[in-house]
Amino acid sequence: MARVTRNWEIFPGRNRFCCDGRLMMAPHAAVFYINVILIIGTSVLFFVFDCPYLSYRVTPVIPIISGVLFLFVIGSLFKTSFTDPGIIPRATADEAAYIEKQVYISIPNNGGAPTTRPPPRTKEVVIKGHSIKLKYCVTCKIFRPPRASHCSLCNNCVENFDHHCPWVGNCVGRRNYRFFYMFIVCLSLLIIIVFIGAVLHLFYLSENRLMVDAISESPTSVIVVIITFFSCWSVIGLAGFHTFLAASNQTTNEDIKGSFASRTGRPNSNPYSQGNICANYCYVLCSPRPPSLLDRRGVVLSLNESKTMNKSQSRDTVISNKGFEPPELPVNQNIKPNTDDIQLHQYGSSSMLQPCSLDRNQHTFTTSMPSIHHSQNNHVHQNHIINGVKFNKSVTSLTNTFNDNGIYETIEPGRLDPDLDLDDGSKTMTGAPPLSASRLQLLQDTTMIESALDLDSLEDTSSVGTGSQVKLVKNKNTL
Amino acid sequence: MSPPTIRSPQGNTANQTQGPQYAKVFVQRDYSDGTAVKFMTNFPQGLENKIEKSVFEYTINQLNTYFAEAEKASCKTYCEGCFACFTVYTMFFCADTHYEKCLRKVGKFIVEQNEMVYLPRGLLLTNPAERGLRIIEITLLDQPIVART
Numbered sequence: 001m002a003r004v005t006r007n008w009e010i011f012p013g014r015n016r017f018c019c020d021g022r023l024m025m026a027p028h029a030a031v032f033y034i035n036v037i038l039i040i041g042t043s044v045l046f047f048v049f050d051c052p053y054l055s056y057r058v059t060p061v062i063p064i065i066s067g068v069l070f071l072f073v074i075g076s077l078f079k080t081s082f083t084d085p086g087i088i089p090r091a092t093a094d095e096a097a098y099i100e101k102q103v104y105i106s107i108p109n110n111g112g113a114p115t116t117r118p119p120p121r122t123k124e125v126v127i128k129g130h131s132i133k134l135k136y137c138v139t140c141k142i143f144r145p146p147r148a149s150h151c152s153l154c155n156n157c158v159e160n161f162d163h164h165c166p167w168v169g170n171c172v173g174r175r176n177y178r179f180f181y182m183f184i185v186c187l188s189l190l191i192i193i194v195f196i197g198a199v200l201h202l203f204y205l206s207e208n209r210l211m212v213d214a215i216s217e218s219p220t221s222v223i224v225v226i227i228t229f230f231s232c233w234s235v236i237g238l239a240g241f242h243t244f245l246a247a248s249n250q251t252t253n254e255d256i257k258g259s260f261a262s263r264t265g266r267p268n269s270n271p272y273s274q275g276n277i278c279a280n281y282c283y284v285l286c287s288p289r290p291p292s293l294l295d296r297r298g299v300v301l302s303l304n305e306s307k308t309m310n311k312s313q314s315r316d317t318v319i320s321n322k323g324f325e326p327p328e329l330p331v332n333q334n335i336k337p338n339t340d341d342i343q344l345h346q347y348g349s350s351s352m353l354q355p356c357s358l359d360r361n362q363h364t365f366t367t368s369m370p371s372i373h374h375s376q377n378n379h380v381h382q383n384h385i386i387n388g389v390k391f392n393k394s395v396t397s398l399t400n401t402f403n404d405n406g407i408y409e410t411i412e413p414g415r416l417d418p419d420l421d422l423d424d425g426s427k428t429m430t431g432a433p434p435l436s437a438s439r440l441q442l443l444q445d446t447t448m449i450e451s452a453l454d455l456d457s458l459e460d461t462s463s464v465g466t467g468s469q470v471k472l473v474k475n476k477n478t479l
Numbered sequence: 480m481s482p483p484t485i486r487s488p489q490g491n492t493a494n495q496t497q498g499p500q501y502a503k504v505f506v507q508r509d510y511s512d513g514t515a516v517k518f519m520t521n522f523p524q525g526l527e528n529k530i531e532k533s534v535f536e537y538t539i540n541q542l543n544t545y546f547a548e549a550e551k552a553s554c555k556t557y558c559e560g561c562f563a564c565f566t567v568y569t570m571f572f573c574a575d576t577h578y579e580k581c582l583r584k585v586g587k588f589i590v591e592q593n594e595m596v597y598l599p600r601g602l603l604l605t606n607p608a609e610r611g612l613r614i615i616e617i618t619l620l621d622q623p624i625v626a627r628t
Contacts, residue, residue: 075567089611094503125510132510142613146514160514182564272513286560287552288578293611 008296012090013156021296023082025169026154032081032169039077039187042227043070046194049220050201057204062197069190076183077168084292085173086159088140088148096141103136130271147272149253162251172252175292178285181242188232188239195228249273249280502622506539506615516546516612526617530600538592538604542585542615549581582608 008021015024025032043066051063091099103121121136123143134143137150140157144150149161151171160174172180198221205221206214215222245255249272254260260270274283504525509517520539522532556577563570575583589606597604597617605616 072567075569079568088613091613092610092616094500095505095610095614095616098503098505127510127513145508145613146510178560178564179568282557283552285564286557288549288556288581289560289576290549290578290612291576291582293608295609 005300006296007294007298007300010300011294011296013087013154015087015154015156017296018082024084024296025081026151026164026166026171028153028166029081029169031166035167035169036077038227038231039073042194042224043190045220046198046224049218050197050224053201053204053218054197058200062193062200066190066193066197069186069193072186073183073190076179076186080165080168080172080176080179080183081170083170083176083179084294084296085161085171086175086290087154087171087173087292087294088142088145088157088159089293090139091141099136099141099143128271130269132271147251147254160251161253163253175289177251178289181246181285184235184239184242188236191228191232191235194224195232198222198224198228243281246284247277247281249284500624502619502624504617504619506617508613515550516607517543518546518607518615523617525619526602529602529619530597534596538596539615541588542607545581545585545588546612549578549585 006021008017008024011017014027016027016029017024046066047063047070051066054060055063121138121143123134123136125132125134125146127146132146134146136142137144137157139150139155142157144157145159147160148157150157151161151164153164154171156171158171158173160177162172162177162180164171165180168180168183170176201218201221202211202214202225205217242252245252249270250260254270260268274280502525504523506523507519509519511517518539520536520543522535526535559577585608586606589604593604598620601619601621603618603620605618607613607615610616
């Protein structure tokens with residue numbers, strides 16, 4: 001089974017993903033776990049110790065309603081926590097460059113020249129007669145759309161950002177606000193009914209008896225009453241607050257900032273409002289919900305595939321998920337590349353030849369060895385054509401250089417031994433410029449590649465010769 | 480259009496390339512009617528002499544129509560929302576939402592337009608859904624950018 005790299009693995013934000021990218025959460029979800037334990041624990045205590053008595057003595061309606069509410073609470077909680085809140089994908093390099101250009105053009109004094117001090121980065125747009133300032137997001141390299149905001153905890157811009165809620169372990173934004181609202185409304189109802197149920201239980205137990213006896217007979221009811229009593233105020237308050245926000249089509253973020261509050265002498269209104277309370281409420285909770293824009297499960301395309309697909313987005317497609325050989329590229333007959341399991345990450349623009357191990361590598365690169373990303377081959381081509389060295393097919397294969405630790409070794413092109421006969425049957429290789437260093441840095445940051453590597457075991461790779469930096473090429477899968 | 484050489488905050492030059500890079504034209508979002516997805520219909524300078532203005536405007540207007548349909552809160556979408564709510568959102572496991580259906584139409588339209596109109600003229604439209612619905616990216620396939628040394 002081919003191991004593919006999916007987009008979530010190179011996602012630049014701090015979110016955590018589970019189930020191969022199907023679910024996503026914010027980092028540091030400790031409070032979320034406390035929340036889940038609190039809700040489930042209290043409910044279980046109530047269902048086990050209070051409900052049998054209540055359904056026998058009072059009415060079975062209370063256990064039934066609380067059971068249904070409990071399912072809704074848990075369902076909407078998990079839906080809120082594991083849904084993409086509406087993260088806006090970061091700009092591609094081209095788009096970022098375009099925006100930078102626009103920003104500099106718009107400043108007359110600068111004449112397009114870069115300065116040390118960045119220009120003020122805001123853009124004004126008019127929304128239904130209201131002038132709104134769009135701020136430039138340095139991290140995402142975009143002008144944040146209206147109502148979007150950057151969550152510093154998750155390090156993403158989120159559409160219709162409401163707030164980052166540690167209790168649900170996620171940001172609350174356009175895509176999961178309705179789940180969040182459903183969660184707090186159902187939770188406040190559940191808390192009320194559980195509180196009433198537990199109090200009723202104690203009340204009936206203490207009939208014709210002392211309260212102390214009732215408590216000693218059903219101590220769990222006391223725990224339930226205490227928990228629900230203290231939590232109900234904040235939850236009900238929050239539900240009320242969000243009902244108000246939904247009815248006025250505002251987000252918590254906008255409410256706190258007072259974006260639409262009328263200032264002195266200048267009336268202000270919400271340009272996003274649908275007109276009346278009911279329309280706003282329906283719109284916020286039932287308007288069409290856009291799908292996630294992240295394509296988390298999308299497979300990261302290799303350079304060549306992306307080219308054949310004519311997407312012209314090779315800058316974004318860093319990792320080869322399915323090893324392949326470009327058609328023009330000669331494949332070494334000694335080698336049957338296993339095209340499945342490798343992603344390579346190369347840092348910078350050095351090639352990956354290790355001349356001293358030419359012979360050894362011909363032998364060691366067996367079927368069990370993974371194949372090489374073709375861009376490295378291209379890479380070799382680039383550097384070495386520049387250095388006036390021609391390659392033959394066997395040299396091409398030598399770019400697949402592993403040492404015993406499964407780490408790719410890289411070496412300066414200039415160190416290539418000139419005595420080697422490289423000209424035997426040389427063919428043209430396709431040239432592709434090196435991978436973007438920024439993308440690789442990003443990859444490194446997001447996938448924690450380094451943690452899987454033993455850097456000390458690398459041979460001395462300090463740069464010699466032409467002075468260009470020798471970088472390490474790492475194999476993500478520790479072989 | 481030449482690539483800008485302004486350094487980004489990370490210090491990487493903006494025109495670091497890999498693979499053939501092409502000049503690109505970006506169509507920005509139009510926020511004048513609110514946050515609903517809508518794109519500017521202004522004819523970008525970079526496309527002059529590449530494509531007829533009317534053809535370009537037809538494409539953008541058509542896309543705007545599709546997105547307007549996707550964003551429109553109708554009775555159907557309210558019912559969808561309420562039904563999803565009653566099923567504790569398990570409905571989404573087996574049914575596509577209204578928005579997803581519309582985005583599929585957009586994808587189909589983009590492919591069609593590329594085949595019929597844009598590729599013969601050396602242009603390539605990118606589905607805005609792949610760019611976070613922020614921009615429409617039009618690649619000028621006949622203008623490769625030469626990487627600077």
